[in-house]
Amino acid sequence: MRFAKLACLALALGAASGLSLVPAHAADKSADAKAADADSFGKDLKPFPADKTIKQTAVIGGRTVSYNATVGSIPVKNDEGKVIGEVVYTAYTVPGAAANRPVTFAFNGGPGASSVYLNLGAIGPKRVPFGSKGDAPSDPAVLRDNPNSWLDFTDLVFIDPIGTGFSRAREDEDKAKKDFFTADADIHYLSRVVYDWLLRNDRMTSAKYLVGESYGGYRVPRLAYYLQTQMGVGISGMTMVSPYLDPPAIGEDDALSPLPWMINLPAMAAGNFERQGKPLDDATMKPVEDYVRTRFVEDFLAGPRDKAATDRLSAKVAELTGLDPALVRRMDGRVDIGTYLREIRRSQGLIGSVYDSNYTAYDPFPASAEPRYSDPLLTSIIAPTTSAMVDFITRQVGWDVDARYNALSDKVNQDWKSDDTDKPVTDLRRAIATDPKMVVNIVHGWDDLSCPYFGSRLIVAQMPGFGVENRIHLHMYPGGHMFYTRNDSGADLRRDIMASYEGVR
Secondary structure (H helix, E strand, O other), X not given: OEOHHHOHHHHHHOHHHOOEOOOHHHHHOOHHHHHHHHOOEXXXXXXXXXXXXXEEEEEEOOEEEEEXXXXXXXXXXXXXXXXXXXXXXXXXXXXXXXXXXXXXXXXXXXXXXXXXXXXXXXXXXXXXXXXXXXXXXXXXXXXXXXXXXXXXXXXEEXXXXXXXXXXXXXXXXXXXXXXXXXXXXXXXXXXXXXXXXXXXXXXXXXXXXXXXXXXXXXXXXXXXXXXXXXXXXXXXXXXXXXXXXXXXXXXXXXXXXXXXXXXXXXXXXXXXXXXXXXXXXXXXXXXXXXXXXXXXXXXXXHOOOOHHHHHHHHHHHHHHHOOOHHHHHHOOXXXXXXXXXXXXXXXXXXXXXXXXXXXXXXXXXXXXXXOOOEOHHHHHHHHHHHHHHHHHHHHHOOOOOOXXXXXXXXXXXXXXXXXXXXXXXXXXXXXXXXXXXXXXXXXEEOOOOOOOHHHHHHHHHOOOOOOOOOOXXXXXXXXXXXXXXXXXXXXXXXXXXXXXXXXXX
């Protein structure tokens, strides 16, 4: 998941949209709330408990899987050997065949998101309902078996970066920003956490995989290359879930470039097609993609002064999005995401989520000229995921910690700093070229407007062949950013990823 100022969705929406991307209360925090945000940064903290393991079972893929669930922490040390942070992880391992089982390390995004969404929503052995029509923040946060988990074909280790979940810095705030909240430092210390977990658990000879969602998908190529070349840890494969790979292409609202509009339009069309009851698949979407690559670009570059070109562009965009043709023509066919999400159901008083345009909530201020709402999906999932994860860690596993759990940390996101070395597509190419056996999957929901699938389609199309046909597998599924919350899409994701793991072995 990505959110706030560095979010793929924020870049896509642009400053002009006015859409609120963080919980509505974030800008109005009391002194107590600010202190709570800061309590994970500092030296004088109660020590974490020792790692704790319990035995559990879950029905996955139609059969019962027995496994160990472990919650623990890994210290992060500086060059002098001083502990400057502690990363909390949740691991699910099937005992008895460790050396022969792959192990997959999972990361979510933000920056500032814990791994709870992949854990309890997508691939962990248990899940809590969230992100589907009818779900509410006040629903009981009760874990159930996840039939779409990956645990029957790989062990799973979910990593919470510093400042997320229960993970914390053990130095002052200014040092923490430098050591943890830059894109480059993030890769370095998280790679060491992966290495240390492998060393601690005697898994250096296991096949190793990475999976990351959203900004986690942005992390994964850089982690893979750094682990390969600096840590001596080969990665057999990686899966990027709704990844944020190329911010300039998605986010620069530049009137001279058609790219942002090209990348966004297919996802808008997918949302419209789903509302019409059409199936979302390659056959449905190919005509849209063909149009975007051809006549759309030609008419866009002709400019608004070419009335005939702008009339054609506007009429086609209105047809694909389902928006009022008069509105689209007034916008010269250039429909931004914020307008799309607010206008598609304006007559019903509903607004759509940037993560899935067909996940809706009522607009609290429908008469306002400017959007005055928080994203419906983002704000609805924090309560159930946080409550379920805290209950699992503290009550079920019995890892007794007295601290706040940050599913989404505004503070980490606000403190984050990108840098010139942050080039995930470059490292993706290098990692694949370095290892001819590496398998790469990029997976998206058709409806996602926060990190639209067509951006990845265009990136993959520019990749070299690397000597083997289809080194990178691109899969799309019905749904949005967290398409896996739809049971059928989660099952299809499991099938496709399991096939790629089996192909490596």
